[in-house]
Amino acid sequence: MSNSLFTPFDLKSLTIPNRVWMAAMCQYSAEPGGELAGVPTDWHFTHLAARAAGGTGLIITEATAVSPEGRISPYDLGIWNDEQTAAFRRITAFLKSQGSVPGIQLAHAGRKASTERTWVDRGRPITPAEPFGWTPLAPSAVPFDEKSTVPEELTAERIREIVGQFADAARRALEAGFQVAEIHGAHGYLIHQFLSPQSNRRTDEYGGSFEGRIRFALEVVDAVRAVWPEELPVFFRISATDWLSENPEDGREGWTADDTVRFAKELLAHGVDLMDVSTGGIVPDARITTGPGYQVPFAERVRSETGMPVAAVGMITDPGQAQEIVGSGTADAVLLARELLRDPYWARHAAEQLGGTVGAPVQYHRA
Template identity: 80%
Template sequence: MASLFTPVTLRSLTIPNRIWMAAMCQYSAEPEGETVGVPTDWHIAHLAARATGGTGLIVTEATAVSPEGRISPYDLGIWNDTQAAAFQRITAFLKSQGTVPAIQLAHAGRKASTERTWVDGGRQIAPDEPYGWTPLGPSTISFAPSSTTPEELTTDRIRAIVQEFASAARRALEAGFEVAEIHGAHGYLIHQFLSPYSNHRTDEYGGSFEGRTRFALEVVDAVRAVWPKELPIFFRVSATDWLTENPEDDRDGWTAADTVRFAKELHAHGVDLVDVSTGGNAPGAKIVTGPGYQVPFAEQIRNEAGVPTAAVGMITEPAQAQHVIASGQADAVLLGRELLRNPFWARRAAKELGGQVGTPVQYHRA
């Protein structure tokens, strides 16, 4: 059997194959009222389709740990019990199809309070506009010149957010999720602390590598303390800001070497797999793209840090995905837009490569 279809076990959890779905925001929750942040029929249909398509693990979209941690007013949340209870129907269905349900716990930081991507280009909503609020950040540095200047977090507020992540993880467990992924990428709050580009603090949460990684590791420790020992924790990173490695850009940023060093710390603190992406923290950064363009970072982290990784980014063809796994570049592939185009991509890959994925009994004639 092609290695893409072999199970992988992390702690006591066995995932049936290496074809996983990346978190992709849908911006389809209610922005206010009793059902704010609650998954809707859209979320059920969206996630269920990929489970029936044979996907081994599905990561929900970025799910906010607090109201101000949402990217947009229309994001999912898991800061209250109503939200957690609504996820139970989704996780139960995913499990019934043999798919592992994972949740991405997130705080948007200075990139919060934005419109949906299809409305005004996803512009930032000003605090005095309907559904807008003042974003938070490690420093008073806006994401872009037109963006709202964030409120600089006090140390007490930082520690409160750490506990918000822990509370969200508890609710996620009650909701039936089997993997908790901490979102530390794409210029959201944790990434903002990691990178010298966005973190100009002079206290214990800034300055040195140890200071800039302190918040992230405190979040990991808090989540690991409430997450069962037998279940894994993932951490999504942006392996590089695409700044320091570019000789034409004089801005100082987070680098691949930093990520390797950080991944070792994550593993020591109880993270079982690093989900490797890039960018999102510095407007105008020159990103070198192409098929599988982020896979080399996953390979570097896997080899140099000795940590399991998942690769993401323009992975579209079954043979390409198989090569990533068979060659040891990563332990799993995360598909995003390709699974939007074809929810049954895993079944297509199995047919092309001679593998096998779960198929609903109702589809036995297909």
């Protein structure tokens, strides 16, 4: 078990140098409109490059929208045009030069779109009447909360259009130099909205039964897999539970851990190579059980019951804790988020503590 956190991980044709990975974290730092909307800036370069210099094995961009209306906020990154694609090439080239693998999270916010940056009015919804605001899209015309704009219910034709947008975004991501494509199906965003009966009230082929509610997600996976090279991996980020069924005092129906295991088997059959297991996000008032590594058991269950490789997330901060998760076979890798904001060199510091090694920039080498 010693040093397993710093052993390479082979997935398809890729060898990821270690098991310390960076989770997608929104920066809300792109221009909100005009020709530079959604285009990565010097901030995004610095933010991602610092973690590569710090020894992180796989670095996943923030939720990157497949269309303008798919952004969480007007300040999100996007990959729906050539300007965005070209700007990402500088980032992916640098990450590769440091030995890190560049990954991109392809996303559509659905009914949680058109909000302010989190540090402005606590990320309040921006109405369609305000500058840079728009009407969100969703499987059903059910708003996220009482402050949110009622979303437009998607027609079957619009659903097919969004599936195509995911495919186009994946093609552009490949052109931009990314080596991992992660489909964002978690945290209450559009794909998760289709999965959960709490947000999906449809009665057509995209709603109702488990098979109906997973249909959109599988269509997105198939569309991405069709344009993404077979030798490169596709990840899927899931919210393993809506935290509704776990609460005996909450009678609402939601997506459950049992659903996640069942769905993981479907994803395997459709060419997904790894599940990134998170939780929550479908309603604002779910009672969530927290604590160090509180989401790790969900990842462990997917891995043990399906054989699918998994990455674990959720308050993983201590090197010993991360080593135990990987070394015990609970998960194949850990995805760090806020801890990597606090310490871009977390992987290097963890290696020093545990007796492992990570690559270092040649500029830092000393005879």
